[in-house]
Amino acid sequence: MKQKKWVIPIVIIGVLVVLWFAGIIPKQIAKSFGTSYVNNHFPEMQLECVGVEYADAYGDYLITFKGTNENTYSCVIGPTYFPVSMGQGLFAIQSDYAAYYK
Numbered sequence: 001m002k003q004k005k006w007v008i009p010i011v012i013i014g015v016l017v018v019l020w021f022a023g024i025i026p027k028q029i030a031k032s033f034g035t036s037y038v039n040n041h042f043p044e045m046q047l048e049c050v051g052v053e054y055a056d057a058y059g060d061y062l063i064t065f066k067g068t069n070e071n072t073y074s075c076v077i078g079p080t081y082f083p084v085s086m087g088q089g090l091f092a093i094q095s096d097y098a099a100y101y102k
Contacts, residue, residue, distance in 0.1 A: 020081065027052050027061065030083035034063040034075065037086055042093060044101040047073065054080075060087070071096065 019025050031052045038047045047065040050072075055062040060078030067073070073096075075089035 023054055026081055026083055027054070030061040030063055030077045033084045034065075034077050034086065038065060038093065042097045042101075045093070045097055047093070052077075058088070065093075069100075 016025070031049055034052070035047075035049045038045070046068045048067075049063060050066045051064045053062055054060075055076065058076050058078070060076050060080060061083050062074055063077050064072060064074045073089065073093050075093070076087040077083045078085055078087060
């Protein structure tokens, strides 16, 4: 009976590890963090996340936003397994925000 108590937690942990290293959980983290970041820093642009994909060239995720003015912006967000740092491509959003909304 005691062995059955450990089966469910081990299966849950195993599924989480598989989903994490398969990139499904980090992709959702990148989407939620990226959306939150642009909504907090550039609220007037009303950017909406239209896609997140793993970019082999960068070794990180590439997140794409579309604004109300139909402009499309892409940023690198990383690191690979816990993507919470916006990187290359953020300058384009900042410069358009400064030009049109400040």
